[in-house]
Amino acid sequence: MIAEIIAIGSEMLTPFRQDTNSLYLTEGLNNLGVSVAFKTIIGDNLAQLTAAVRTAISRADIVLFSGGLGPTEDDLTREAVAAALNLELHRDNDIVTDLYKRYAARKLVMPPNNAKQADVLAGATVLPNPNGSAPGQYLDTVVPASDGKAHRKILILLPGPPKELKPLFDDQAKPLLAATLPPRHLARRQLRMPLIPESQVDARTAPIYQQYADVETTILAAPGEIQLHFVTAKPTLDEAQSRVDELTSRIEAEMQEDVYSSHGESLEEVVLLMLGLRHLTLSAAESCTGGLLSERLTAIPNSSRYFLGGAVVYSDALKTAFADVPADLIAAHGPVSAEVARALAEGIRTRTGSSIGISITGIAGPTPGTGPDAEKPIGLVYIALSDGHDTQVKQLNLFGDRERIRWWASQHALELIRRALL
Amino acid sequence: MIAEIIAIGSEMLTPFRQDTNSLYLTEGLNNLGVSVAFKTIIGDNLAQLTAAVRTAISRADIVLFSGGLGPTEDDLTREAVAAALNLELHRDNDIVTDLYKRYAARKLVMPPNNAKQADVLAGATVLPNPNGSAPGQYLDTVVPASDGKAHRKILILLPGPPKELKPLFDDQAKPLLAATLPPRHLARRQLRMPLIPESQVDARTAPIYQQYADVETTILAAPGEIQLHFVTAKPTLDEAQSRVDELTSRIEAEMQEDVYSSHGESLEEVVLLMLGLRHLTLSAAESCTGGLLSERLTAIPNSSRYFLGGAVVYSDALKTAFADVPADLIAAHGPVSAEVARALAEGIRTRTGSSIGISITGIAGPTPGTGPDAEKPIGLVYIALSDGHDTQVKQLNLFGDRERIRWWASQHALELIRRALL
Numbered sequence: 001m002i003a004e005i006i007a008i009g010s011e012m013l014t015p016f017r018q019d020t021n022s023l024y025l026t027e028g029l030n031n032l033g034v035s036v037a038f039k040t041i042i043g044d045n046l047a048q049l050t051a052a053v054r055t056a057i058s059r060a061d062i063v064l065f066s067g068g069l070g071p072t073e074d075d076l077t078r079e080a081v082a083a084a085l086n087l088e089l090h091r092d093n094d095i096v097t098d099l100y101k102r103y104a105a106r107k108l109v110m111p112p113n114n115a116k117q118a119d120v121l122a123g124a125t126v127l128p129n130p131n132g133s134a135p136g137q138y139l140d141t142v143v144p145a146s147d148g149k150a151h152r153k154i155l156i157l158l159p160g161p162p163k164e165l166k167p168l169f170d171d172q173a174k175p176l177l178a179a180t181l182p183p184r185h186l187a188r189r190q191l192r193m194p195l196i197p198e199s200q201v202d203a204r205t206a207p208i209y210q211q212y213a214d215v216e217t218t219i220l221a222a223p224g225e226i227q228l229h230f231v232t233a234k235p236t237l238d239e240a241q242s243r244v245d246e247l248t249s250r251i252e253a254e255m256q257e258d259v260y261s262s263h264g265e266s267l268e269e270v271v272l273l274m275l276g277l278r279h280l281t282l283s284a285a286e287s288c289t290g291g292l293l294s295e296r297l298t299a300i301p302n303s304s305r306y307f308l309g310g311a312v313v314y315s316d317a318l319k320t321a322f323a324d325v326p327a328d329l330i331a332a333h334g335p336v337s338a339e340v341a342r343a344l345a346e347g348i349r350t351r352t353g354s355s356i357g358i359s360i361t362g363i364a365g366p367t368p369g370t371g372p373d374a375e376k377p378i379g380l381v382y383i384a385l386s387d388g389h390d391t392q393v394k395q396l397n398l399f400g401d402r403e404r405i406r407w408w409a410s411q412h413a414l415e416l417i418r419r420a421l422l
Numbered sequence: 423m424i425a426e427i428i429a430i431g432s433e434m435l436t437p438f439r440q441d442t443n444s445l446y447l448t449e450g451l452n453n454l455g456v457s458v459a460f461k462t463i464i465g466d467n468l469a470q471l472t473a474a475v476r477t478a479i480s481r482a483d484i485v486l487f488s489g490g491l492g493p494t495e496d497d498l499t500r501e502a503v504a505a506a507l508n509l510e511l512h513r514d515n516d517i518v519t520d521l522y523k524r525y526a527a528r529k530l531v532m533p534p535n536n537a538k539q540a541d542v543l544a545g546a547t548v549l550p551n552p553n554g555s556a557p558g559q560y561l562d563t564v565v566p567a568s569d570g571k572a573h574r575k576i577l578i579l580l581p582g583p584p585k586e587l588k589p590l591f592d593d594q595a596k597p598l599l600a601a602t603l604p605p606r607h608l609a610r611r612q613l614r615m616p617l618i619p620e621s622q623v624d625a626r627t628a629p630i631y632q633q634y635a636d637v638e639t640t641i642l643a644a645p646g647e648i649q650l651h652f653v654t655a656k657p658t659l660d661e662a663q664s665r666v667d668e669l670t671s672r673i674e675a676e677m678q679e680d681v682y683s684s685h686g687e688s689l690e691e692v693v694l695l696m697l698g699l700r701h702l703t704l705s706a707a708e709s710c711t712g713g714l715l716s717e718r719l720t721a722i723p724n725s726s727r728y729f730l731g732g733a734v735v736y737s738d739a740l741k742t743a744f745a746d747v748p749a750d751l752i753a754a755h756g757p758v759s760a761e762v763a764r765a766l767a768e769g770i771r772t773r774t775g776s777s778i779g780i781s782i783t784g785i786a787g788p789t790p791g792t793g794p795d796a797e798k799p800i801g802l803v804y805i806a807l808s809d810g811h812d813t814q815v816k817q818l819n820l821f822g823d824r825e826r827i828r829w830w831a832s833q834h835a836l837e838l839i840r841r842a843l844l
Contacts, residue, residue, distance in 0.1 A: 041460070291734065312716040317730070
């Protein structure tokens with residue numbers, strides 16, 4: 001069974017807006033064993049939309065529509081599907097009554113055009129929409145094809161706003177679809193590895209995952225990390241789970257400590273988890289990243305238990321004021337130096353009373369450093385970690401723009417903490 | 423003239439990846455006066471792709487393809503276009519030679535399958551690709567349609583990686599397209615307004631922009647701000663520019679100080695610019711935003727001239743250690759209080775020696791505060807600004823999840839600084 005997703009709305013044909021519902025719908029369809037073979041994005045034009053519906057039913061078994069179910073003249077999905085399939089639309093009185101009630105509850109008079117949201121395709125099941133006014137529709141039908149045979153087609157009309165579409169799809173459309181498809185049980189796993197080239201991950205893991213033809217393996221390169229996604233479908237959930245678990249274990253055995261997450265946690269989450277397990281606290285002194293590392297850590301709920309905070313020591317004076325870095329050390333080596341990184345990590349640890357102090361200082365560009373740093377290349381970054389006994393300093397030579405250099409510097413700092421806690 | 427954009431690649435039919443090239447291509451086409459009426463996303467399947475090419479040339483005048491030009495068996499765009507249009511592909515010896523040279527320069531032997539990147543559609547212009555191995559192709563042709571007449575169609579084949587596609591489209595495809603289209607001059611302006619409801623912006627500006635039917639106005643809601651985009655096309659650039667400038671001025675006169683940017687600058691950039699014009703410096707003490715405000719400011723190049731840094735005072739102890747907030751003040755009112763926000767702003771200003779100190783303290787959730795803050799609602803945030811003479815404190819009651827509350831708090835803090843500098 002293959003599916004097509006049609007997103008309807010002229011705003012998605014501008015440079016400003018994009019269809020995102022289809023990612024969510026694709027995952028849901030994949031979980032039912034249905035692949036998405038086509039996506040179409042089309043404006044609010046009846047003739048174009050009707051033709052696109054005809055194209056879709058000629059090439060896919062299941063067609064999902066998002067958008068075009070509202071009350072305005074531009075909302076044409078119902079009319080286009082009716083025209084393409086030669087079906088009647090009838091106005092459903094129960095829906096009309098519900099619409100009047102919605103307005104009455106807000107002490108408003110319903111504009112008459114709203115009633116068109118109650119138009120239902122002949123033979124369709126109405127999918128009530130608890131989060132909006134336009135209900136969805138589910139049509140399981142048979143259409144004659146150009147080969148003369150009759151083909152079964154399922155068309156699902158969903159409202160465009162994600163907070164309406166998602167629950168409507170999950171709670172109503174998916175169960176109806178699942179009941180018509182062979183039962184299937186799906187298991188997924190995910191491994192994440194920071195700061196490693198995709199080619200190296202692939203070279204080391206392909207000989208393993210290629211032995212599991214029944215498991216779909218996807219390698220994704222995210223900024224500063226590689227993710228391996230595994231998914232398989234089996235007659236029982238136990239079989240599916242043990243199959244992906246087996247593959248995951250073999251890959252973990254190969255990649256060892258390069259794997260930081262085997263259930264999808266982010267690097268920030270893993271670092272905070274490890275700090276928690278060891279009853280340790282962390283503080284940070286950030287120069288070139290300007291708060292990015294702290295921001296990433298504090299984006300995680302309850303991070304305050306293990307991350308105390310720290311200082312954004314963007315100016316030289318603040319490196320001295322908040323982390324006791326001697327001014328003459330900065331003058332001698334420049335703020336971007338192994339010496340200053342070391343002093344920052346040690347200073348922030350002492351000043352905050354944390355178990356671990358981490359520091360980042362570097363040249364993020366696009367303008368070069370000044371004074372003693374004037375000759376140093378953009379992308380030169382030092383990170384340091386102090387645990388009270390010992391201080392490690394690491395030199396990084398990063399490339400790319402300011403945003404990339406700052407992100408990778410924060411990623412390296414998180415990885416330095418993780419390795420220290422292993 | 424209407425266009426269709428076809429993005430080719432099975433990875434864009436997974437839940438993980440999305441076509442983004444089409445946004446860039448749409449903007450470029452719009453600038454030439456061409457509207458995008460359809461977007462199709464399709465996998466690496468020759469029969470499906472060939473059928474999609476036929477559909478596209480039946481409904482659009484210009485068809486852009488992104489992807490499927492590489493050397494592997496899955497790269498099928500050339501073959502599909504040739505099949506759909508009944509055209510021959512011939513192998514271009516100059517391109518083959520270039521491909522061999524690319525490999526030789528890296529001291530590698532070219533795998534033989536790479537030569538297929540040199541296959542050119544009969545009649546097409548080759549668009550050399552300085553950033554990759556697969557060249558683009560531009561085909562201006564006439565095809566017979568179902569109505570019996572011949573229709574002119576332009577097909578443009580572009581490589582998928584954005585860093586190859588963008589320059590190839592801008593530098594080579596667009597000039598060829600522009601030469602075939604009526605000349606047209608386009609002017610754009612953009613106004614941005616923070617922390618204001620979209621409905622209010624629309625109610626106040628619609629009576630103005632509706633008088634400019636020749637200017638296309640788009641209202642976009644971004645997190646914490648509303649943007650108004652204006653674009654118009656006229657026979658001369660002067661006419662176009664003065665028309666959008668006139669509309670922009672009238673809207674600015676209506677919205678007054680709610681407008682922070684009239685040329686597309688971000689709120690961070692405007693705040694840094696205003697600090698620079700007044701020769702002032704800024705520091706920040708952040709609790710619930712955990713570095714987000716500092717991160718946003720330091721993401722802007724050269725921000726170090728006006729932003730000194732500050733402290734991420736996530737724990738109570740650091741509020742005292744880095745911003746001299748009396749411990750008994752925290753104990754009496756709780757860290758999330760107007761009193762602590764005021765002391766934080768004043769303390770960070772004094773400790774850093776900046777002209778202005780800004781502070782943020784609040785409950786971002788999802789877990790509630792503790793101690794004296796236990797009864798306070800999630801979303802309660804206090805921000806304060808101290809300039810050495812005076813300290814303003816503002817209470818916010820934000821809604822949404824942790825990410826939204828943190829973002830809006832940082833947006834309110836930037837807006838508080840901007841208003842203070844007006």
